[in-house]
Amino acid sequence: MxxxxxxxxxxxxxxxxxxxxxxxxxxxxxxxxxxxIGYPRIRFFWKKGLAVSSVADTMPRDRxxxxxxxxxxxxxxxxxxxxRKSQRLWKVAxxxxxxxxxxxxxxxxNCFCVDEQVIPFSGRCPMKQYxxxxxxxxxxxxxxxxxxxxxxxDFAIYKGKxxxxxxxxxxxxxxxxxxxxxxxxxxxxxxxxxFSSVSFMDELMKKGIFGTGTLMKxxxxxxxxxxxxxxxxxxxxxxxxQRLQQDSRLACTKWVDKKPIxxxxxxxxxxxxxxxxxxxxxxxxxxVRFPPPEATPRCHKRPVQTPVRNNxxxxxxxxxxxxxxxxxxxxx
Numbered sequence: 001m002x003x004x005x006x007x008x009x010x011x012x013x014x015x016x017x018x019x020x021x022x023x024x025x026x027x028x029x030x031x032x033x034x035x036x037i038g039y040p041r042i043r044f045f046w047k048k049g050l051a052v053s054s055v056a057d058t059m060p061r062d063r064x065x066x067x068x069x070x071x072x073x074x075x076x077x078x079x080x081x082x083x084r085k086s087q088r089l090w091k092v093a094x095x096x097x098x099x100x101x102x103x104x105x106x107x108x109x110n111c112f113c114v115d116e117q118v119i120p121f122s123g124r125c126p127m128k129q130y131x132x133x134x135x136x137x138x139x140x141x142x143x144x145x146x147x148x149x150x151x152x153x154d155f156a157i158y159k160g161k162x163x164x165x166x167x168x169x170x171x172x173x174x175x176x177x178x179x180x181x182x183x184x185x186x187x188x189x190x191x192x193x194x195f196s197s198v199s200f201m202d203e204l205m206k207k208g209i210f211g212t213g214t215l216m217k218x219x220x221x222x223x224x225x226x227x228x229x230x231x232x233x234x235x236x237x238x239x240x241x242q243r244l245q246q247d248s249r250l251a252c253t254k255w256v257d258k259k260p261i262x263x264x265x266x267x268x269x270x271x272x273x274x275x276x277x278x279x280x281x282x283x284x285x286x287x288v289r290f291p292p293p294e295a296t297p298r299c300h301k302r303p304v305q306t307p308v309r310n311n312x313x314x315x316x317x318x319x320x321x322x323x324x325x326x327x328x329x330x331x332x
Contacts (some may be wrong), residue, residue, distance in 0.1 A: 004072040145179040210267035
């Protein structure tokens with residue numbers, strides 16, 4: 001990467017700049033630290049009174065911006081037209097693969113979660129999408145395999161229909177079956193209702209993986225003859241009904257919370273029941289305990305906000321406004 005960056009600077013600015021692999025590592029380390037701290041402006045990391053020594057003492061500001069504007073993984077002349085068509089992320093493919101190898105090398109437990117993530121990006125890219133209800137809705141869609149600690153163990157950036165092999169389960173199921181290729185047998189996998197279906201759970205069990213997730217009503221097994229929602233809501237909160245597949249490999253459970261929720265699991269059944277609580281917004285306290293099925297709290301505790309970065313995306317909204325106001329006063 002350092003060599004490619006030197007060549008790009010030479011072509012672009014007609015100057016020879018000595019850049020070492022160590023400098024590139026320092027740049028990447030500073031960039032990751034900046035993402036955690038989340039200042040609204042990069043220059044604040046070197047600004048008097050706001051400077052972060054781990055960044056400011058590692059690399060001068062102008063040097064950081066030189067690398068930031070010229071960092072290069074692939075030169076345009078090195079890639080053929082055929083490779084550009086087959087690999088839509090060819091400009092950053094080596095870097096993405098390097099990050100993925102690092103994720104694959106992390107120590108794992110036997111509990112996993114799959115979910116969608118948006119990599120924030122506002123530049124020009126044919127794969128850029130708008131996905132509502134995400135912390136950063138505009139960017140590249142990324143399918144993520146994560147652990148209960150929120151760390152990413154594998155991922156696949158969506159590049160179109162050709163991103164995943166066709167397992168006959170649509171994009172949602174195909175993406176998961178591709179990601180679980182690195183998951184050991186006898187593991188538990190959690191997912192939300194967009195991924196979950198009976199055929200999807202069956203495919204996971206063929207690989208020795210036990211899935212659990214919420215289920216859309218239109219994907220419920222035909223033989224699961226549950227009480228309708230209207231009658232079920234008349235019963236006490238925490239009421240549940242369960243139906244098993246004929247071979248007893250899958251348990252479908254309908255449970256009443258604020259509204260009926262349908263769960264599908266190859267790992268858990270309705271009994272034993274875990275202890276649950278109801279949060280009262282008015283009194284700001286837990287009021288009533290009720291017994292949800294065992295799968296429900298386990299599924300709700302899965303790392304929905306994957307990866308860890310998603311939990312920090314909106315941390316600096318108020319701080320950003322305060323810093324901007326302070327800077328305006330100082331400049332004034």
